[in-house]
Every structure is written in C-alpha cells, then in structure tokens.
Amino acid sequence: MTGGLPVVETRGLVKTFGDDVHACASIDLTVRQGEIVALLGPSGSGKSTLLRHLNGLTRPDSGDIRVLGVDVVTAKGAALRALRRRVGVVFQQFNLVGRLTVMENVLNGALGRVRGPRYGIVTWPKSVRVEAFEHLDRVGLADRAYQRAGSLSGGQQQRVAIARALLQRPELVLADEPVASLDPETAASVMDLLVRVCREDGLTMVCTLHQIELALQWTRRVVGLRRGEVRLDEPTGALDAVRLRGLYLSDPVTVP
C-alpha cells in the first residue's frame, strides 16, 4: 500500500439495525490519499451502511470514524456540512431531480460553498455556472445542459451526478453501486469516467460494487465484506475471481 496520508480511518465501527441486523460488525478500514478501493460483498453485507457512515448520513452505535482528518462521529451542524462539502457522493439511483435541467442539478453540487438558498440557474453566480459547465463538458454532456435531467438515459444521468460531485471540488469520492442500474456497456464507460477523473485529479475513491469482474477490472484494492465484517483486504493483483466467490457462498445458518 502506498504511504499517503490516511483519508478514511474507521476503528471498531459497529452499527446494528433493530436487534439482530449487524450491518457493520466492528469494521477497521484505512484508505489512503489517492487510493481507489472497491468495497465488494453480497447484497446486505453492509457496504452501503459503511459508506453512509463516512459522510455522516448514518451514525454508528460505537467506534471511531475519521474522514479527511475530521471526527465524523462527533461532527454536526456547520462542521459536518464543511466535511460533506469535501466528500462527493455518487449514488446508484443517481438522485437527480428529474424535472430540473441538467445544469440545475449540477449546480446543486456547489451549495456547500455559497451562502443562502438558490432556486433556478440565474440565482447562481456566473463563475459557478462556468465551472459547472466545464464539468459537464468533462463528462461529455455540455450540449445537454438545459435539458430536463429526467429525459436523459441512465448512463447520462450518472454522468450528470458525477459532474455534480465534481463541482463540490471533493477530496474524497464515495460511490455506492454507481453502475448497478446500468447495462454492462454503459456501466463500463461510467466506471471508466469515474476512475479516470479520480486518477487525473488525484482524488481518493471508495466505491461499492457487487460484481467481482468490475472490481477486478477497475480498482487496485478490494475490501471484501460479508455480514458486516471485513473478510478480505488485498491488492487486486493478488486476487482472482474464484477466491472472491467465497464471499458470496451461503453460510450453513442462513439469514431469515
């Protein structure tokens, strides 16, 4: 592993839903500056939950979480918002406002650094609009800026969401199943875009995936989760698909 500064550090992170759903069972994870890490594991293994802890959307039952040097567990209000500004998130369902234009959706990425609420493109400063436009250009959708986001294809919508995350000028990118809703070809091009911008800008990325092939192809390090535990944490080169399948085999005691 490279010797960069730790960007994400969790120690003994525990999160239980209800009485018996151990979404995170004491997770220790360190991700360093510039790393691109895949979180792999079957559905329900706790990938999303772990990711949501990293920008404070979910609060742990116990454990320490430091992200970009900030203690996420205790951060709230302005301090939490300041951290969130530095962390871009890409969601499986894109989470765009379908009836707004592409441009308005991208501009939302800059909310963390302007004061006061905004409604409509013209309420944004020119400089931010220019910057948003540059990011749209980068994801290849500059000519769609004023179209309704909902009228775009899935792959295009995810590109818009990536542009929105980039407008935050993030240091860390969290991507939760960014390509799970896309067909294989589109998925590859979106993964390519995501990994490329992170490399080019030197961003750290933690990306949950449930397909082994994608993880092997696009990332350098794989963290395997199963039932809320880290079962495997290795550079991609040392892994093969057969070993990874072990994560997915059912246990003798099946979860109801």
Add this chain to the structure above:
Amino acid sequence: MSPRARSAAPSPPRPAPASPPGRGVPGLPRVPRSGRRMAAWGFPLVFAVLGVVALDHLGVGVGGLVAGFGEVVALLARAVPPTLADPATTFAHVLDTLWMAVAGTALATVPAAVLGVLAASRIRTVRSAALGVIVACRAVPDVVFAVFFVAAIGIGPLPGVLALGLHSVGMLGKLFAEAVEQADTGVREAVAGTGAGPAQRLLGGVLPQVAPSWVAAILYRLDINFRGSVLLGAVGAGGIGLDLKTAFGFTDYREATGVALVTVAVVLLVEGVSVALRGQLLGAGGARAVPAVHATRVPWTRGRFATHLAGWGALALAAVAFWRVGASPAALADAAAGSVRALGDFFPPDFAPVAGLLGGGLLETAAIALGATFLGTLAGVPLGLAAARAVAPNDGVRLGARTVLVGLRSIPDLLLVLVFVAAFGLMDGPVAGTLALAVFTAALVAKLVADDAEELRSGPREAVLSAGAGPVQELTVAVLGQLTPRLTAITLYALDVNLRAFFILGIVGAGELGYALSQHIRALNHDVVTAIVLPVFVLVLAVEAVSARLRSVLR
C-alpha cells in the same frame, strides 16, 4: 378494536397452522379472523342499516322520493326561460366572487407552505404542533369562519377572503406536507451530501421536487374556493351567492336560473382551467427536445418561458385580487384586532335558548348526513365506475357518465340546497336537505370512484379474464376487489362532508337546528351560534376519529 385484532392487521400472512383434529375440515386452514376482515365486511352492512334507519327517521320513502323529484321538476318548469334582470351587475358579482376565491387561496399559500414543511419535519414536537394547526383550520368549515369574520369586521368580501384563506390552510398544509414526505429521499441525501445547509436543502432538494404537486394543490383549492365563495356570498360576503339567495328569496325562479347558469358556467370555466393547468404540470412533462446549447447563458426555451409567465402572472393576479377585495396590510391588521374582540361575543357559548333543541337537532343532523351519504353512494358508485375508462363497457357509456358527472359537480352546493328547499318548502326542510346533499354526494362519490378506478392496475383484471371470467365476475373480483378499501374511505369522507354541510343547510334554514342557526345568525346572538355550532363540530370530529381508525385498519 381489541388489541388482538389490531396486532393482526399489519402482520404478514403467517403459514396456516395445521388444524387440530376434530376442528374444521381437515387440511383446510380456517380463514383467520382479523380486525381488517371484520371491518371490511362489517362496515358496508352497518352503513346500509344505518342509512335505511336514517331515511326512515326523516320520513324519506320511495314514494316521497318520486314525488319530491316531481316537485323539483315542477319548480324547474317554472324557472324557464331564464332571465337576467341586470347582466352587468351579475357579471360584476361573478367577478367579485372570483377575486374573493383568488385572494383567499393566495392568502392561504404562504402559511400553508410553512406549516406543510414543518408538518413533514422529523422533529416530533414541531411536526405535531404544525399538524395541530393544520387540522384545526381544516376542521372548522369556511362558513363558520365567515360568520365569525362578518361579526368581527362587518359584511363585505374581506371576511369571505379571510374565511376561505384560513380554512384552505388546512387542506393545502396537509397536501403540501404529504408532497414533502413523498419527495425522493435519495435526492435529499444527495443535496445534503454536498454540505448544503437547511434552507439550501429545502430549496435545492425538496422544493423542486414538490413544486408541481404544490401548484396542482393550489389550483385544485382555487377551484374549490370558487364554489365556496359562492356560498359565502349568502352569509354576507357579497358576490354571486347573494344574488342567488335573493332570487330564491323573492321566488323569482327564472332570474335564479339565469344567475345559476352564469355561476355554473364560471365554475366549469375555473375547473377547466385548473384541470388543464394541473394536467400540464403533473403530466409526463413532455420530454420536448431542447436544442443543443453550448453556453452558460440560459436559453429561453418554451418551457422556461411558460414557467416564468405562469409564475409572474400568478403573482400579478394575486396582487390584483388583494386590491379588489380590499385586503391591504392595514385592513388585515384591523381584521386581526376585530377578531380578538369578536371572540368575546362568541364565547362563552349560551346554551340556554337552544337547550331543548340540541338533542333532537343533532340526531336529525346525523340522520340527514347518513341518509344523504347512503343514497348518494348508491347512485355515485355505479356512475363513477361507468365513467372510468378501465371499467366502462364502451366509450359511449363512459362519455355519457362523464357528462352527467361533470354537470352534477358544477352545481354549487348552495344552489342544490336552495332548489330542493324551494321545491319542498321549509317545513319539509330535512327531506329537502337530505335529497340535495344526496345529489351532491353522488357527484362527489362518482368523481372519487372514477379517479380511483382509472388507476386500477390492469394485471388482476387480465388474470381474471385469462381464467375465463365473465364481465360480472371481472367486475366483482378484479374491480370491486381492488376498490373495496377505497370505497370505504370514500364513503366515510362523504359522510364527513355531509355532516359539515349542516352549516349550509343552516344558511337557508333547513332542518330544526339549521333553522335555529340561521335565526340566531340574523339576530347577532353570537354566543348562541357557538352553542349550536360547537356540538355539531364535536359530532364531526367524532366521525372523523372513527373514520381515521377504520381507514387505518383497512389499509
């Protein structure tokens, strides 16, 4: 509701336990008894029995029904051809009424938006407080608010506007809150994830999502408020409602028809505009191709132009409406001060003059509401099904049913009551009131049933048809089977509406209690007015509580 029945309702179907020997048919698991099933079967039965008992109590029989409609027809015969003694004044009054509706709706929007957002808050105390205000505004009928404001600041359009506004806060606040709750949480998280503050999250993540349904709710309310403002005219807010009441008062039925036709035409016009605009808003939104633009200057597309036009236009319209009804800030401040003073007139209630009347009067009120709901539902359900694309056997039937439905709905409730009371005479007020409300209910139920039936999933119908079912089987299994919970909810809602309609009956003096109410309003005995309104109000709330309970069991 026993705790056992309640806990049984939401639980998923459990695997049926093998039946112990000697109990039931071996191998055939018994259908578990649950509150849900009991309510589903019990409600229609109880409702039908109560409906028949109520009609009997009021003396509404089949013979009476036929005779009654005969009298209405006779009355209508005396009401043609319509006349308009003074068309210019009539149109001016229609316009006054329209401005009243616009101003009332606009007045309600801002407080409703604030309350709606608060009512969807995750903080429990905030949510309950906001919901409390919303429920209170909704619970008090606009007519009651209007009587109060007329007492507070005198007759004129402003008390009508205040009454409409305050009452509308209830419905708008509720619809606004529901829209916020239904907003995609993913988008909200995405916006929160950018480090946005609370106000930014609201404007960036929530408002764009709820805007179409908020505007649709406002348009819908405007439509309702126009009908409402016709009614308020009859209690001193002026406008077309007063003309209607006056014409009936002088038994000048031809003039009444003229005024009524103008009113209905405007109601239809307002509804048409409201429906068209709502369709535009809530429709797919038209993925109309936008020319590729490669610039940071926002292009003036048709959609953007339309949005700006509608937005600024609405603001201008509201401003004109405020000016026309005299709702200046100073006048509003005066109204607030006057209201505080008037509270002293209305409270404490003086029960003495109506003590002997209340028991029988309340029973009669409940009977009118029950009977009207029963008759109206009987007529409304088939009409509504016939008007639904998913159920109607052919387009001819559907269009016919639609026409009847729209026609019935466009008749303001005040007009229906006036017509029936004129035909039957005030002595037969309860029967007249029941029939008027029954017609009104039929239209309401038919519309709601039609809307629901349009949304029926086609899957179950196709499954039943594929199993070789005939049309009647299809209707009972696939259509009614899916609609039953909704039908119960609709019936309860109609009952609720009809109980509140007591206040309309009161304006024309139909029914024992209604007559007393109209007399005491006229005599400015405000503390007695409260004494009559309060018990009816408690009755309404009781029905509401029961219906909320039933709905939650049936969900």
